Amino acid sequence: MTSKNSHFPNACPLPATSGDTIQLAHGGGGRAMARLINSIIRPAFDDTELDRQHDGATLILDGPLAFTTDSYVVQPFVFPGGDIGTLAINGTVNDLAMCGAHPLYLSVGLILEEGLSIELLQRIVGSMRAAATAAGVRLVTGDTKVVDRGKADGMFINTSGIGRLVSPTPIGPASIAPGDVVILSGDIGRHGMAVMAAREGFGFETVIESDCAPVADAVLALFEAGVEVHCLRDLTRGGLASALVEIAETARLAISIDEAAVPVADHVLAACELLGLDPFHVANEGRFIAIVPADQVEQARDILTQYSSSSGAVVIGRVYAGNGGEVTCRGILGVERAIDMLSGEQLPRIC
Amino acid sequence: MTSKNSHFPNACPLPATSGDTIQLAHGGGGRAMARLINSIIRPAFDDTELDRQHDGATLILDGPLAFTTDSYVVQPFVFPGGDIGTLAINGTVNDLAMCGAHPLYLSVGLILEEGLSIELLQRIVGSMRAAATAAGVRLVTGDTKVVDRGKADGMFINTSGIGRLVSPTPIGPASIAPGDVVILSGDIGRHGMAVMAAREGFGFETVIESDCAPVADAVLALFEAGVEVHCLRDLTRGGLASALVEIAETARLAISIDEAAVPVADHVLAACELLGLDPFHVANEGRFIAIVPADQVEQARDILTQYSSSSGAVVIGRVYAGNGGEVTCRGILGVERAIDMLSGEQLPRIC
Missing domain, CATH: 3.30.1330.10 (PurM-like, N-terminal domain)
Incomplete structure (x- = not known):
């Protein structure tokens, strides 16, 4: 439209003192x-x-x-x-x-x-x-x-x-297959809890910092190394749980993850417990999952850990046959529970 | 981000009855x-x-x-x-x-x-x-x-x-030159006055319809025919006046237009007069100007008039040397007046 990005040689600079506001x-x-x-x-x-x-x-x-x-x-x-x-x-x-x-x-x-x-x-x-x-x-x-x-x-x-x-093959839920492995790029829950704490003025003992970061370098390094990446998904609104359920439902496959393998920082976990929130559903802004063939998982993880935004990359689960889009999580005592998305969002306006 | 454009095989359709609202x-x-x-x-x-x-x-x-x-x-x-x-x-x-x-x-x-x-x-x-x-x-x-x-x-x-x-040469203010001719694609002021009337509930005798329309077909036809288009600008926020002043200032040239050549529908003009608005400053959403070399103006106008969105295309002015970005308008009595942009907008939130 007219008038955007426009430059007027005779336009005087707008003073931006503390009282100035948008009109x-x-x-x-x-x-x-x-x-x-x-x-x-x-x-x-x-x-x-x-x-x-x-x-x-x-x-x-x-x-x-x-x-x-x-x-x-x-x-x-x-x-x-x-x-x-x-x-x-x-x-x-x-x-x-x-x-x-x-x-x-x-x-x-x-x-x-x-x-x-x-x-x-x-x-x-x-x-x-x-x-x-x-x-x-x-x-x-x-x-x-x-x-x-x-x-x-x-x-x-x-x-x-x-x-x-740059990916030579299509990236998405349709590309995943039974046997594929799920890598998580780092600890979860920090962005959502950081915004929540700032919004509500909670004074947690340790300040929770958002994980907000660009992750493209790490992801592009996977392609450069020839890793056959099947699916990538950032864990924003709806958190890890929504991402896994969406992928499993779209692919009509099942995903099982190991609860103990999913990293959550102690102070984030404490804040989640205090507020009754499940870190699996909390939004992140610099975390993603990569789903890759089992024989390439070590190479993929080694590459991701070389980048600061994914230095804590870990294997958290695996893809199985199944047509209902089931996502399950095996707890530390060996008990399996179903993972689902929430109806809405625990924390609105997080991004 | 996660969750957009997503398809869930088991999602039930949302009923959309008249009482349903976004949550x-x-x-x-x-x-x-x-x-x-x-x-x-x-x-x-x-x-x-x-x-x-x-x-x-x-x-x-x-x-x-x-x-x-x-x-x-x-x-x-x-x-x-x-x-x-x-x-x-x-x-x-x-x-x-x-x-x-x-x-x-x-x-x-x-x-x-x-x-x-x-x-x-x-x-x-x-x-x-x-x-x-x-x-x-x-x-x-x-x-x-x-x-x-x-x-x-x-x-x-x-x-x-x-x-x-598709343009073989750069399109923009930097490409215009003294002697170029300004073509306007049709009558001005209808979009702004239509929105204004709808917002304020004015019951003008004749309903003013917005000129909102896609103009790409007409513009692309100019390139297909080999017309050497120098500059194109749609006449949205700020209207014809802002578009001309922006182009002249950026190009450090002068533009002079002939007031009598600028079409304004009678009922739009009447509404503008009633409200004290200058149609040159009223926003349009399907009108543009094309600035072309003088020797191609007939060809360009003939092409534009073949498309419904620019069937009323007319020559309204010409580019001259000048380094201050002056835009002038010669009235029907031969008197020249300077055209400038307004400070803000007569009609906010028009697009």
């Missing part, structure tokens, strides 16, 4: 919007494609691509280990990685509420920029809308992403 | 979300890529691409000539066309407010599907978030799009 005029396609974009958003994202000032970006790409989108509505905006900006970059980068793709280009759609602090906006776009640099992706096109006070919750962010497919 | 659980990544997606969203969008149930879509594309994003926050959702769903498809399709690209694939990010009518949601996703079919694009990946009551305004939609670049 409806900042979304109107006129001078005020140009100043906002030129003083806050474009300098933060700083990409030659954004500087071209057109209705979209022009990219050169060959061959098969992955394309994904996500909106981010987390509250609070800032939590230990990240903020909505970090999340908006890493979440979409990770979705591309889960498709077996090398993340390359992201778009950014901002919906801002009238009255939002411009200092906060600057912080968040700064986080987006830092996360994009860390993940090696470019923010190449964007859009900013403003809605009247009371009609949003400060800010919502959409990021869509394009990546170059 | 927080519909965004939680569990069973309720699966039912919403499987009963309302996936059937409406109906694409094999969505059925693959993974974190993103896999696309085969070669060569240079255009990539764009837009969020839609229009109020009211439904207005004469379209709704937020039609707008969300056509707006992004048109942005791709303005890049000189053939629109191919769209993503859809929905942010729904708890309490939204599911019947309304069904209507809107139905409109999106119809508009996508009409524009020849596929909706290949999506995401749904739900926020608590009072934290959004019913629904916001983001669409991002990928198209294949």
